[in-house]
Amino acid sequence: MNPVAAAERRLILLTGLRWLPVGFVLGVTVLLPLERGLTVPEIGGLLAIQGFVVLALELPTGALSDTIGRRPVLVASGVLAITASTLFLLADSWGMFALSLLLQGVFRALDSGALESWFVDTAHAHDQDANLARPLGRAGAALGGGIAIGALLGGGLIAWHPIPAWSALVPPLLLAILCYTGYVVLVLALVRDAPGPGLRDSSASGRIPKRPLAAALRTLRDAPRAIAEGARLALRSRILAGLLLVEVFWSVAMIAFETLTPLQLEQLLGSEQDAAAVFGPASAAAWGLYAVGSILAERLSAVLGPAWTAILSRLLNGVFVVWMGLSAGVIGILIAYGLTYLAHGSGGPVHAALLHREAGRATRATVLSLNSMISGGAYSIGLLVLTGFAASTSAATATVVAGAFSLLGALCYLPALGRDRRERWERHRGRGNVALIAEA
Numbered sequence: 001m002n003p004v005a006a007a008e009r010r011l012i013l014l015t016g017l018r019w020l021p022v023g024f025v026l027g028v029t030v031l032l033p034l035e036r037g038l039t040v041p042e043i044g045g046l047l048a049i050q051g052f053v054v055l056a057l058e059l060p061t062g063a064l065s066d067t068i069g070r071r072p073v074l075v076a077s078g079v080l081a082i083t084a085s086t087l088f089l090l091a092d093s094w095g096m097f098a099l100s101l102l103l104q105g106v107f108r109a110l111d112s113g114a115l116e117s118w119f120v121d122t123a124h125a126h127d128q129d130a131n132l133a134r135p136l137g138r139a140g141a142a143l144g145g146g147i148a149i150g151a152l153l154g155g156g157l158i159a160w161h162p163i164p165a166w167s168a169l170v171p172p173l174l175l176a177i178l179c180y181t182g183y184v185v186l187v188l189a190l191v192r193d194a195p196g197p198g199l200r201d202s203s204a205s206g207r208i209p210k211r212p213l214a215a216a217l218r219t220l221r222d223a224p225r226a227i228a229e230g231a232r233l234a235l236r237s238r239i240l241a242g243l244l245l246v247e248v249f250w251s252v253a254m255i256a257f258e259t260l261t262p263l264q265l266e267q268l269l270g271s272e273q274d275a276a277a278v279f280g281p282a283s284a285a286a287w288g289l290y291a292v293g294s295i296l297a298e299r300l301s302a303v304l305g306p307a308w309t310a311i312l313s314r315l316l317n318g319v320f321v322v323w324m325g326l327s328a329g330v331i332g333i334l335i336a337y338g339l340t341y342l343a344h345g346s347g348g349p350v351h352a353a354l355l356h357r358e359a360g361r362a363t364r365a366t367v368l369s370l371n372s373m374i375s376g377g378a379y380s381i382g383l384l385v386l387t388g389f390a391a392s393t394s395a396a397t398a399t400v401v402a403g404a405f406s407l408l409g410a411l412c413y414l415p416a417l418g419r420d421r422r423e424r425w426e427r428h429r430g431r432g433n434v435a436l437i438a439e440a
C-alpha cells in the first residue's frame with residue numbers, strides 16, 4: 001500500500017470527524033448564551049476569550065508539536081474539546097461560559113495545524129516531491145463536508161426538538177461531545193508520527209514520549225524564544241509576512257459570517273430557536289459549498305497559480321460578505337451566505353499551500369501556529385469591536401463594514417504572486433535553454 005495515499009485517507013477521515021461536531025453547534029455557540037440571558041456584547045467578550053487564549057498559546061503549542069510529536073498533542077486537544085463542550089452545555093452564567101471558552105481556546109491552540117503537519121511530515125518522509133495541493137484540497141473538502149453534515153443534523157435536531165423538557169439547543173451539543181470522543185479514539189488508532197528533526201524517536205513509533213509533561217513545561221518556558229523565532233521568520237520573508245497579514249482581514253470577514261449572521265437572523269425572525277432552525281440547514285448548504293470551493297481551488301490553482309487563486313478568493317469572499325449585510329430579507333442573506341463559503345473554501349487550501357511553501361520541516365508547525373495566532377488575535381479584537389458596533393447600530397451594518405475591510409487582504413498576496421511569476425519565468429527560460437541545447 002502506498003504510504004502517502006494511506007496517510008491522505010487518514011487525513012481526510014480525521015479532518016471530517018474533527019469538524020463534524022463544529023457543524024452540530026454552528027449558531028448554538030452564539031444563540032445558547034443569548035437564550036440563557038447574556039447580551040450581544042457579553043457574547044462577543046466570551047468569544048474573544050477563546051481567541052486571546054489561542055493568541056497566547058499558538059506558538060508555544062506549535063513548538064510543542066514540533067518537539068514531542070503531533071500524536072500526543074492531537075490526543076490532548078481532543079480531551080480538552082470534550083471537557084470544554086461539556087462545560088458549555090452546563091453553563092448558566094457568564095463565568096461558566098468563560099471557563100468553557102478558555103478551555104476551548106487551549107484546545108484550538110493545540111489542534112491548530114497539528115493534523116495537517118502530521119500528514120505533510122509523513123508525505124515528505126516517503127516522497128520529498130509529493131504534491132500537497134491535491135490532498136490538502138481534499139482535506140478542505142472533508143472539513144467542509146463534515147461541517148455541512150453536522151450543521152444539517154444539528155439544525156434538524158433543533159427543528160425536531162425531541163426532548164421538550166430541554167432547550168432545543170442542547171441535543172446538538174450532546175452529539176458534539178460524542179463525536180469528539182470518537183475522534184480521540186481514532187487519533188490513537190491511526191496517527192503515527194513520522195521521524196524527523198526535532199521529534200523524539202518514541203514519537204516515530206507512535207508511542208507518547210516519556211515525560212511529556214516535562215517536555216510541555218520546557219516548551220512553555222521557551223515560549224518567548226518561540227515567539228521571537230516566529231517573528232524572525234516573518235521578518236526575513238516578505239512573502240511569509242504578507243501571508244500572515246492576510247489573516248487580519250480574513251478573520252474580520254469570518255466574524256461577519258460566523259457570528260453576525262445568526263444575530264441577523266435572530267433580529268429578522270424574532271427568536272433564538274427559529275434563527276437556529278434556519279441557520280442549521282443554511283450552514284449545511286454553505287459548508288457543502290465550502291467543500292466545492294476547496295475542490296475548485298486545486299483546479300484553479302493549476303491554471304492561475306496559487307497566488308492568483310488566493311487573491312480571487314479573498315476578493316469574492318469580501319464582496320459576498322458585503323452583499324450579506326446589504327440584504328434586507330432572509331433569502332438574500334442565505335444566498336450571499338452560501339456564496340461567501342464557496343469563496344472561503346477556495347481560499348483555504350491555496351493559502352495553506354503557500355504557507356507550506358515558505359516553511360521547513362523543523363518550523364512547519366511553528367509557521368502554521370503563527371498564522372493561527374495572528375488569526376485568533378485579529379478575530380478576538382474584531383469580535384469586541386464588531387459586536388459592540390452591532391449592538392449600537394445593527395448586525396447588518398457591522399457585516400457590511402467587516403466585508404469591506406476584508407477586501408484589503410487581497411493586497412497581502414502580492415509578494416507571493418511575485419514569487420509565482422519568477423518561478424514561471426525560470427521554468428520557461430529553462431525549457432528554452434533545453435530547446436537550444438537540443439538544436440545545437
